[in-house]
Amino acid sequence: MNWKRAMIAAFTAVPVIGLLAWGLTRDPNNIPSPLPGRQAPAFTLAVFAPGQGDLRRPIGDTVSLAALRGKVVVMNFWASWCLACRDEHEALSTVARQYTGQPVQFLGVLYNDVPDKGRAWIAEMGGQSYPSVDDPGARVAIDYGLYGVPETFFLDAAGRVAYKHTGPVSPGIVRLKVDSLMAAAALQAALDTGKVAPAVDTSLGKAR
């Protein structure tokens, strides 16, 4: 055994391992979405799971994006067969309840699933505070360039996609995004009505 040769050869393996290690930190499916900063694709979908309390919308009611103008919208694509959706269910449901009465709309969008299974899943998970709509044929999912579930889109009060989250969300992320979008919306409203004079940047809230 020639140890010197062995050592030199072993070092040649390092770049290969380095490349693979670096690759693991990347998500090949995280294809940069062109949506953030743009107007969100319009939709009109029917409610199949009503939600609870003040957030309740009757089954069969249609929800359209146009009617939600002025509100921050949190669109969560999910399915009953999706395991990662179980992880984020509690967080979304709780945070949505905390924003009751504020200009925020949480909306579940069922992806490649049937409403009956979706309702059974919600019951199994102990209920969901906000309504969910069905997306037959996954048309809206296609418009939003959905890669898989769960994916969550945060829309600002002007109906633009502000942020897209891939994978299960945590309560912190949801609050952070919703709070900042509500603040931006409030500031924009104040600017528009002339209650506040623009100090530096008049494009605030219309960024991008």
Add this chain to the structure above:
Amino acid sequence: MTRLIASDAIIIALLVTVLGAVLAPVAVRSGRRQWLSLTYAAVYTNFLLVTVSTLALVWALATHDFSISYVAQVGSRATPTFYTIISLWGALEGSIVFWAWVLAMYGAAVVWFNRKRAGNLVPYAAMTMLLVQTFFHILLVGPANPFHLVSPVPMDGPGPNPLLQNHILMGVHPPLLYLGYVGFAVPFAFAIGAMLAGEVNDGDWIRLTRRWTLVAWGFLSAAIIAGMWWSYEVLGWGGYWAWDPVENASFIPWLTATAYLHSVMVQERRGMLKLWNLNLMVGTFVLTILGTFLTRSGIISSVHAFTQGTIGYYFLAFIAVVLVATVALVAGNSEKLGSTGRLDAPLSREVAFLLNNLFLTVFMFTVLVGTLFPLIAEAARGVKVSVGEPFFNRMTLPMMVALLFLMGVGPALPWKRAAGPELKSKLLPGVIVGLLAGAFGIVAGARNPYAVLAFTFAGFAFTVNVGEFVSGARARVAALGESFLVALVRLVAANRRRYGGYVAHLGIVLVAVGVAASSTFKTEREATLKPGETVTLAGHTLRLKAAWGREEAQRSVIGATMELMDGDRVVDVIEPKMNYYPMSQQPVPTPQVRSSLRGDLYLNLMAFREDGSNVTVKVIWEPLVPWIWFGGMVIVLGALIGIWPTSRRGAAAVPQPQDATT
């Protein structure tokens, strides 16, 4: 209960493999060889334990025990039993269980067949097998544990991925693939064992290893062809190969293993290429692990990619250990592996093998770089790119036709030095048939130069390889007075590896012709038909009889009954379907193929009106596609002939031709 048996068996197996692996070097170094029987016992015990665990998981699947996480993930009461059981390999965790079982089986077989062999090769080989096994047990205890408790226990599960429960080949392709893929651990273990035991320059182990490599190669060849067949029958686009990373992952080690099977003959006959062969052998195994890593870690985007998780990091650590240890061992031993022979003439079988290895290796690197390119490009330039079929086709077609040509030349060349007149008489019929085949291709409408070359070289290689059988049998007829058929059978029986190789060549020729013809002459059209209307393609007239729907236990089926017409007479009925599974709103296309020797009539249902008033079907005429599947079977037959042990009686009774032992 089942859950505990299955998961505890793996935990105990993990302890057993670690213990057995540690004992082997201790026993060898300290001279206490009686301890080696403990290492061998560990190999057998491990096989037993993994078998128990695998059977327990199969039992849990069959009895719908949804308290086990894997069953809850892939099981469903409505799924037919066959697909329920084969969902063992339908998702990540189960596939690792199956992998571990195949590895344990190979380990037990290796030790059993070589247990009486003297020297330290087998102990170190057993240790290597146990260490690889340990890695898979760690996966099963850690990131790929299929045995988590699910509570509360669900009443029913989602069932396997619809694509994986739609065709019978799902029960065939994955096991073959694992038997092939995992099988390369055996030659790897022998190579590591030979280096650690200091027996690397001893010619014996390489002979031992060659048969195991042939076993793995045979399974992998069958698996690749079965995978092509499966995607052709299931996916509905009428193709069988798309250079997807997962397809490439199975093909890359096949290329190095094929190179090894040829170049090892140069080592056995002429004492050359020892270091090269060692590299091919360990490289093949490293490439199987790399392929598994690429497809299981989510590092590269692929249609086949399994779910992602932390498993990628485990694989990375394993690859790092294997790569560093192997490279260091090979380099440290390289001085011992000098050639004892040398090349005599530029026109000889050795040189043909060298060229074969050159092309196969470049081929392998091309596919490897193409597969890793998205990763490399993002690392180097920060951009997301992917290379698709055009890259692979343009880069690999020249190598494919060159290999086809070599396959015709090689068998005609003798070892050491070729004599002109003899070579001429062997090659001339091949050249004539090849030129005729090429001309026929042009007349049939082939304009792509690679297609024409493929037909030409296929005709050439086919004739030369068949010629080897004919001339060998004739020699026996002349010398021994046997009838031609008897002579042919005995010729093959006496030189199994050589003629097994030629049979495999014939299989490759059939595959090449099938691929060249179907990609050159494929025609297709889409038609929207009302009942009674017809569509015509490539001389076939099809009439829509009716569109229909049907409910089955686990799915709903929409189908179109199409009649193949000959004038007013109905010759055959073809029924392309769409299957709807409750868990997926997207239908699973279920094309129907009518095969004949001339080609396939491939029908896929694209769309339908719900009232059945019209349907849209895609009709594809794919010439000679069945030749690919048949060629695959011939390749496997060749591997079988090569693997089959030569009985001593038969071998002794027959006079050996001059270069019989190739």
